[in-house]
Amino acid sequence: MSAGAALEGRVAFITGAARGQGRAHAVRLANDGADIIAIDVCGPVSPTVTYPMPTSEDLAETVRLVEATGRKVLAREVDIRDLAALQQVVADGVEQFGRLDIVVANAGILSWGRMFEMSEEQWDSVIDVNLNGTWRTIRAAVPAMIEAGNGGSIIIVSSSAGTKATPGNGHYSASKHGLVAITNALAIEVGEFGIRVNSIHPYSIDTPMVEPDAMMEIFGKYPAFLHSFSPMPYQPVHHQGKKGLKEFMTPEEVSDVVSWLAGDGSATISGSQIAVDRGTAKY
Numbered sequence: 670m671s672a673g674a675a676l677e678g679r680v681a682f683i684t685g686a687a688r689g690q691g692r693a694h695a696v697r698l699a700n701d702g703a704d705i706i707a708i709d710v711c712g713p714v715s716p717t718v719t720y721p722m723p724t725s726e727d728l729a730e731t732v733r734l735v736e737a738t739g740r741k742v743l744a745r746e747v748d749i750r751d752l753a754a755l756q757q758v759v760a761d762g763v764e765q766f767g768r769l770d771i772v773v774a775n776a777g778i779l780s781w782g783r784m785f786e787m788s789e790e791q792w793d794s795v796i797d798v799n800l801n802g803t804w805r806t807i808r809a810a811v812p813a814m815i816e817a818g819n820g821g822s823i824i825i826v827s828s829s830a831g832t833k834a835t836p837g838n839g840h841y842s843a844s845k846h847g848l849v850a851i852t853n854a855l856a857i858e859v860g861e862f863g864i865r866v867n868s869i870h871p872y873s874i875d876t877p878m879v880e881p882d883a884m885m886e887i888f889g890k891y892p893a894f895l896h897s898f899s900p901m902p903y904q905p906v907h908h909q910g911k912k913g914l915k916e917f918m919t920p921e922e923v924s925d926v927v928s929w930l931a932g933d934g935s936a937t938i939s940g941s942q943i944a945v946d947r948g949t950a951k952y
């Protein structure tokens with residue numbers, strides 16, 4: 670556990686925790702002192718998603734890494750499109766750990782294509798997971814947070830695609846823009862319970878979701894789309910001793926922001942959109 674254990678005694682519910690950013694957030698919040706409720710679908714959600722999805726072994730590895738910090742973890746294979754299953758895992762987590770303070774609504778999927786050509790399945794799957802599934806996550810978790818009575822922090826994982834045009838994945842952009850609306854209205858709805866809600870907007874994080882081949886195919890066909898996907902030309906902050914050119918950010922760099930939003934250091938921040946992109950969305 671890190672010095673100070675800023676989240677000691679708190680409980681965090683993290684979706685999409687089998688790998689990538691979700692796993693990094695689970696390990697980081699555990700290092701900060703929180704017990705973890707970790708869920709993931711651990712399997713395919715739609716044939717229109719072309720990158721491999723995680724397996725049960727990936728979620729088991731997250732469990733191993735969280736337990737190595739000395740914190741407790743409840744992990745379960747749950748699809749965020751299934752409200753009853755979300756409510757059950759939240760109830761079981763609260764029964765085991767006594768409370769719920771933090772939600773990281775991180776699960777999501779991505780696919781590529783022009784909106785006027787894609788199948789209904791491609792459109793619906795992205796909206797159903799990223800937008801509807803995130804609403805279901807909140808629907809399951811917020812009553813338990815209010816019941817626990819300790820306030821808390823909800824971090825909604827949107828994307829730079831949630832604040833700007835991203836031709837070639839307009840359905841994804843629509844889902845991630847929708848998360849901004851959820852974030853800001855929810856921040857007002859739950860403010861009276863001492864619960865804060867903010868969205869984060871990462872860009873180019875090194876995870877299996879980023880498929881250079883699929884991106885290159887789209888940009889090859891439609892070169893004008895490239896303007897909407899800024900390169901990461903430099904790293905303005907010297908992060909953990911590293912400096913200079915670097916294309917992708919690591920999930921752990923996003924976890925630094927999630928950790929800050931989860932903790933009391935961000936107590937004045939609610940209904941905010943936090944870009945985690947080294948400034949590239951400004952291009």
Ligand SMILES: NC(=O)c1ccc[n+]([C@@H]2O[C@H](COP(=O)([O-])OP(=O)(O)OC[C@H]3O[C@@H](n4cnc5c(N)ncnc54)[C@H](O)[C@@H]3O)[C@@H](O)[C@H]2O)c1
Pocket residue numbers: 684685686687688689690691708709710711712714722723747748749750775776777778779798802826827828829870871872873874875876877878879
């Ligand atoms: N990688 C990037 O560059 C990037 C940039 C901006 C935003 N994001 C967002 O960050 C979040 C995490 O993505 P990542 O980069 O770690 O990719 P990832 O594919 O490694 O992780 C996403 C996780 O969500 C899980 N998931 C997907 N659908 C689910 C469902 N229906 N129910 C439960 N779990 C489900 C997956 O199984 C996977 O473990 C996503 O919301 C993504 O849209 C990623």
